[in-house]
Amino acid sequence: xxxxxxxxxxxxxxxxxxxxxxxxxxxxxxxxxxxxxxxxxxxxxxxxxxxxxxxxxxxxxxxxxxxxxxxxxxxxxxxxxxxxxxxxxxxxxxxxxxxxxxxxxxxxxxxxxxxxxxxxxxxxxxxxxxxxxxxxxxxxxxxxxxxxxxxxxxxxxxxxxxxxxxxxxxxxxxxxxxxxxxxxxxxxxxxxxxxxxxxxxxxxxxxxxxxxxxxxxxxxxxxxxxxxxxxxxxxxxxxxxxxxxxxxxxxxxxxxxxxxxx
Numbered sequence: 175x176x177x178x179x180x181x182x183x184x185x186x187x188x189x190x191x192x193x194x195x196x197x198x199x200x201x202x203x204x205x206x207x208x209x210x211x212x213x214x215x216x217x218x219x220x221x222x223x224x225x226x227x228x229x230x231x232x233x234x235x236x237x238x239x240x241x242x243x244x245x246x247x248x249x250x251x252x253x254x255x256x257x258x259x260x261x262x263x264x265x266x267x268x269x270x271x272x273x274x275x276x277x278x279x280x281x282x283x284x285x286x287x288x289x290x291x292x293x294x295x296x297x298x299x300x301x302x303x304x305x306x307x308x309x310x311x312x313x314x315x316x317x318x319x320x321x322x323x324x325x326x327x328x329x330x331x332x333x334x335x336x337x338x339x340x341x342x343x344x345x346x347x348x349x350x351x352x353x354x355x356x357x358x359x360x361x362x363x364x365x366x367x368x369x370x371x372x373x374x375x376x377x378x379x380x381x382x383x384x385x386x387x388x389x390x391x392x393x394x395x396x397x398x399x400x401x402x403x404x405x406x407x408x409x410x411x412x413x414x415x416x417x418x419x420x421x422x423x424x425x426x427x428x429x430x431x432x433x434x435x436x
Contacts, residue, residue, distance in 0.1 A: 185291050189284050196280035203273035204235035211270045218259035243274040248370050254389035315434045322422040329415045337368035347400050351393035376412040
């Protein structure tokens with residue numbers, strides 16, 4: 175094996191070890207700290223319902239702790255329907271919060287690392303394809319694939335620019351929103367935190383009044399009067415990023431299956 179292949183293999187071993195460590199910590203927290211953590215959620219219907227439906231088996235307790243981890247960090251859209259759960263999660267003692275946050279943080283690092291390794295493999299395959307003689311069909315496929323990579327890169331850089339130079343201005347117009355303020359306090363000012371805050375803003379601007387009335391009613395009027403030029407800064411790059419990633423993956427898989435890559 176070459177040096178590059180050894181580094182690639184070591185990278186995948188580290189990803190596997192991070193996933194294993196994440197699930198081990200999750201299992202330990204589920205059996206030794208979960209009851210104590212859930213005792214701090216008295217007004218949350220989401221936590222109590224999940225406790226009853228998931229049960230006390232190993233996977234059930236791990237799922238219950240995963241829910242607490244979502245409430246203390248990044249969450250799914252339907253969980254916004256129980257804002258009291260997030261309010262209680264914000265005042266969860268730090269010594270207990272770590273048991274819910276650490277496994278999720280390790281899993282996120284593992285997923286990002288796996289994505290970077292796949293991207294590296296893709297560039298190696300693309301370089302191999304370019305360095306060999308190509309038919310017209312393969313040449314066309316490669317040119318379009320490079321165009322997809324360029325589009326994803328441009329949109330990603332645009333989102334980074336918005337995250338660091340436009341986000342405060344965007345959030346200022348949703349000052350009464352609990353979740354916007356909560357994300358600012360909980361997610362922080364790092365790249366991932368700002369990216370998540372921007373993604374959540376995009377979600378909020380596309381929700382209907384019925385959902386907002388149940389999840390974040392104080393921001394309904396602010397969303398209705400949100401400036402159009404700022405709304406475009408949020409929604410359009412977010413949709414472009416999502417569609418370009420899906421298009422790149424689909425095009426990549428089709429080319430791999432058809433034997434046009436590598």
